[in-house]
Amino acid sequence: MSIAAVKPVQGTRVLSYAGALLETMDAALADHANTFIMGQGVDDFKGIFGSTTGLAEKYGAQRVFDVPLMEEGMTGVAIGASLVGDYPITTHIRADFSFLAMNQIINLAAKYRYMFGGLMRCPMLIRIVVGRSWGQGAQHSQSPQATFAHYPGLTVVMPSSSQAILDMYPAIINRHPGPVISIEHRLLYNLDFTVSPSEHRVPLTSYVARKGSDVTVVATSVMVLEALRAAQYVEDKAGISAEIIDLNSISHPDWDLVAASVAKTGRLVVADTSWLEYGVAAEVCRQLVVRDPGLLRQPPTMLGMAPAPCPTAKSLEDIYYPSQHETVDAILTQVKGDKHGIALPVERSMTEGYKRFRGPF
Amino acid sequence: MSFAREPLPKATAIQLFKSLYLARRSEEYIVKHYPENLMRTPMHMSMGQEFVCVGVCSALEGKADVFASYRSHAAFLAQTHDTDRFFSELYGRTSGTGEGKGGSMHLAAPDQGHILSSGVVATQIPVAVGAAFANRQLKTGRTAVVFFGDGAADAGVFWESINAAALFKLPVIFVCEDNGYAVDTPREARQMSKSLSDVVKPFGADTYEDDSGDVESVYSLAKEAVAKAHRDRRPAFLNIKCCRYLEHVGIGTDWNWGYRDQATVEREWIDRDALKVQRKRLAEHQVSEAAIAAIEDEIDKAIQASVKRASQAPIPTPDRLHAGVFYEKA
Numbered sequence: 001m002s003i004a005a006v007k008p009v010q011g012t013r014v015l016s017y018a019g020a021l022l023e024t025m026d027a028a029l030a031d032h033a034n035t036f037i038m039g040q041g042v043d044d045f046k047g048i049f050g051s052t053t054g055l056a057e058k059y060g061a062q063r064v065f066d067v068p069l070m071e072e073g074m075t076g077v078a079i080g081a082s083l084v085g086d087y088p089i090t091t092h093i094r095a096d097f098s099f100l101a102m103n104q105i106i107n108l109a110a111k112y113r114y115m116f117g118g119l120m121r122c123p124m125l126i127r128i129v130v131g132r133s134w135g136q137g138a139q140h141s142q143s144p145q146a147t148f149a150h151y152p153g154l155t156v157v158m159p160s161s162s163q164a165i166l167d168m169y170p171a172i173i174n175r176h177p178g179p180v181i182s183i184e185h186r187l188l189y190n191l192d193f194t195v196s197p198s199e200h201r202v203p204l205t206s207y208v209a210r211k212g213s214d215v216t217v218v219a220t221s222v223m224v225l226e227a228l229r230a231a232q233y234v235e236d237k238a239g240i241s242a243e244i245i246d247l248n249s250i251s252h253p254d255w256d257l258v259a260a261s262v263a264k265t266g267r268l269v270v271a272d273t274s275w276l277e278y279g280v281a282a283e284v285c286r287q288l289v290v291r292d293p294g295l296l297r298q299p300p301t302m303l304g305m306a307p308a309p310c311p312t313a314k315s316l317e318d319i320y321y322p323s324q325h326e327t328v329d330a331i332l333t334q335v336k337g338d339k340h341g342i343a344l345p346v347e348r349s350m351t352e353g354y355k356r357f358r359g360p361f
Numbered sequence: 362m363s364f365a366r367e368p369l370p371k372a373t374a375i376q377l378f379k380s381l382y383l384a385r386r387s388e389e390y391i392v393k394h395y396p397e398n399l400m401r402t403p404m405h406m407s408m409g410q411e412f413v414c415v416g417v418c419s420a421l422e423g424k425a426d427v428f429a430s431y432r433s434h435a436a437f438l439a440q441t442h443d444t445d446r447f448f449s450e451l452y453g454r455t456s457g458t459g460e461g462k463g464g465s466m467h468l469a470a471p472d473q474g475h476i477l478s479s480g481v482v483a484t485q486i487p488v489a490v491g492a493a494f495a496n497r498q499l500k501t502g503r504t505a506v507v508f509f510g511d512g513a514a515d516a517g518v519f520w521e522s523i524n525a526a527a528l529f530k531l532p533v534i535f536v537c538e539d540n541g542y543a544v545d546t547p548r549e550a551r552q553m554s555k556s557l558s559d560v561v562k563p564f565g566a567d568t569y570e571d572d573s574g575d576v577e578s579v580y581s582l583a584k585e586a587v588a589k590a591h592r593d594r595r596p597a598f599l600n601i602k603c604c605r606y607l608e609h610v611g612i613g614t615d616w617n618w619g620y621r622d623q624a625t626v627e628r629e630w631i632d633r634d635a636l637k638v639q640r641k642r643l644a645e646h647q648v649s650e651a652a653i654a655a656i657e658d659e660i661d662k663a664i665q666a667s668v669k670r671a672s673q674a675p676i677p678t679p680d681r682l683h684a685g686v687f688y689e690k691a
């Protein structure tokens with residue numbers, strides 16, 4: 001399946017998410033002599049699902065290298081290198097494994113600038129990949145954007161397309177002065193996107209991914225694609241105009257953009273890749289309510305993972321995650337009420353829509 | 362180094378063969394049927410390394426609390442022989458070890474002494490130290506055994522656990538399934554020490570090396586290590602060299618990855634495959650070919666029956682999604 005870019009224009013080309021990652025990693029190494037990439041498997045032939053393949057050969061083992069199982073240690077090494085002038089990029093093939101590095105990320109990287117009165121700079125990029133579907137299970141599927149964004153000092157982004165990577169990574173790598181966590185999504189890696197060398201780059205904050213007037217959908221990561229597909233469906237079937245906002249930066253969203261959209265539509269769906277409790281959806285509501293409790297005409301609809309660890313059985317996994325079916329239903333319900341009577345897509349499992357992903361990893 | 366000082370009794374040899382055969386044939390079934398896409402769970406196959414878990418678990422004669430990694434199949438089957446719950450879990454059925462919620466990486470049967478297997482590398486290691494602590498305090502007579510890979514020994518928590526077990530004088534049996542690789546990174550590219558045992562020893566553990574590839578050797582070694590650990594109130598570290606026949610995760614081979622050579626692996630390992638060797642031993646024990654075939658047939662039928670039961674077992678219903686998150690009555 002092929003997904004249209006954020007702002008398709010002339011002069012476009014097709015590029016997979018993994019391809020975009022590889023291009024930006026390559027460019028980072030080429031453009032910045034102080035940049036290096038370290039992580040388990042970055043130099044092997046699978047190269048973090050194709051996002052670092054061939055770079056060790058091209059730039060040498062001093063700049064692209066494998067490490068032992070040492071998540072916390074590796075992150076400390078990266079912090080130290082960063083403090084004295086290097087730009088480290090670290091990888092975790094599952095977000096869940098970055099939890100071993102929480103101490104270094106939260107107690108050190110997030111705080112060094114502030115705690116040392118501005119003496120320290122800790123620029124680095126931590127790339128973590130969220131797993132989903134085909135029995136990834138409880139320890140290979142977590143999506144910790146809210147966790148990381150909770151801690152002041154961390155910049156957290158969730159690129160939802162090849163364009164977002166092409167636009168954001170060069171602005172982050174060696175340019176952003178602090179630690180950045182980019183939460184990539186495994187299901188996006190193999191998807192082809194149309195990308196363009198646009199002047200309107202995807203910013204390091206939120207942006208409108210699709211203009212609309214009836215309902216605002218605030219989405220993250222792969223849920224942006226789900227929302228875009230759903231928006232097309234409701235337009236075709238019910239003439240509904242949904243505005244999709246890709247929150248994109250979890251730590252630095254454009255709340256004015258979100259509030260302005262909701263002021264226009266009065267209706268809200270939040271579609272996130274993680275749990276709703278104390279999460280992105282909760283924060284969106286907080287931001288709206290503190291601005292103006294009257295912004296919403298009716299209670300919003302929230303889509304996210306069920307409040308449980310992720311089960312592996314397909315029958316449970318399929319209902320654990322919001323599907324295309326539910327995303328469409330949420331939009332229709334917001335605009336037409338729960339008795340909207342419009343037929344829903346039967347697609348309940350994301351692997352049906354993203355057929356190119358079939359396990360194991 | 363090989364620890365089979367004298368041939369084991371015939372009954373033990375047969376039992377080890379059965380256990381090996383069960384693990385191997387269960388995984389051969391998986392290899393054959395995985396492409397049907399009904400076992401939707403990432404699998405890290407034990408094939409080739411089964412003799413490690415089979416040797417150790419058999420030596421403990423059921424009185425073990427086993428902790429394993431995501432490379433879980435052999436440890437689970439060696440400890441429990443429970444193909445019913447095993448296949449049910451892989452097929453995502455309510456009759457599985459985790460009622461279909463855990464999958465291949467997370468098998469558990471605490472009632473049978475297989476406490477758990479864990480998907481995050483090395484996480485099971487300190488947990489086993491805790492079990493040893495409680496087993497002593499509660500006088501259960503059970504021995505905590507933890508299986509992990511050579512990659513897990515990169516991790517800080519492995520060294521913390523070895524240190525803690527020695528410090529607390531706990532007879533934890535640390536078993537390193539040393540297949541030489543973490544995914545495709547060889548141990549030499551991750552660890553500077555020539556031998557893990559040399560580094561572990563000064564922490565205060567007894568260390569044992571075995572590169573025999575032989576289930577009887579591992580069995581004898583484990584017997585000795587467990588007895589000494591209890592007698593001297595010290596942990597034991599067993600470094601068992603082994604070989605993973607298949608790719609890191611999944612059911613294929615990985616000869617085309619370019620990190621190891623098929624011919625070398627065949628010469629050094631597959632040619633002296635532990636199951637094949639053990640089968641020959643049965644012949645030396647005067648077990649007739651017909652009798653061996655009967656043993657094999659019985660196990661094959663048991664696997665088939667388990668698979669059939671699993672595929673007919675109920676699929677988890679939606680209400681199970683929210684059940685058991687907290688400690689409410691599930």
Ligand SMILES: Cc1ncc(C[n+]2csc(CCOP(=O)(O)OP(=O)(O)O)c2C)c(N)n1
Nearest residue numbers: 097432480481482510511512513542543544
């Ligand atoms: C903390 C953590 N980091 C990374 C991974 C990804 N991963 C899974 S298995 C593995 C290799 C472990 O090698 P080893 O301990 O030798 O076990 P083997 O797979 O060889 O049995 C890695 C890196 C993980 N599961 N957990």
Ligand SMILES: [Mg+2]
Nearest residue numbers: 510511542543
């Ligand atoms: Mg290994």
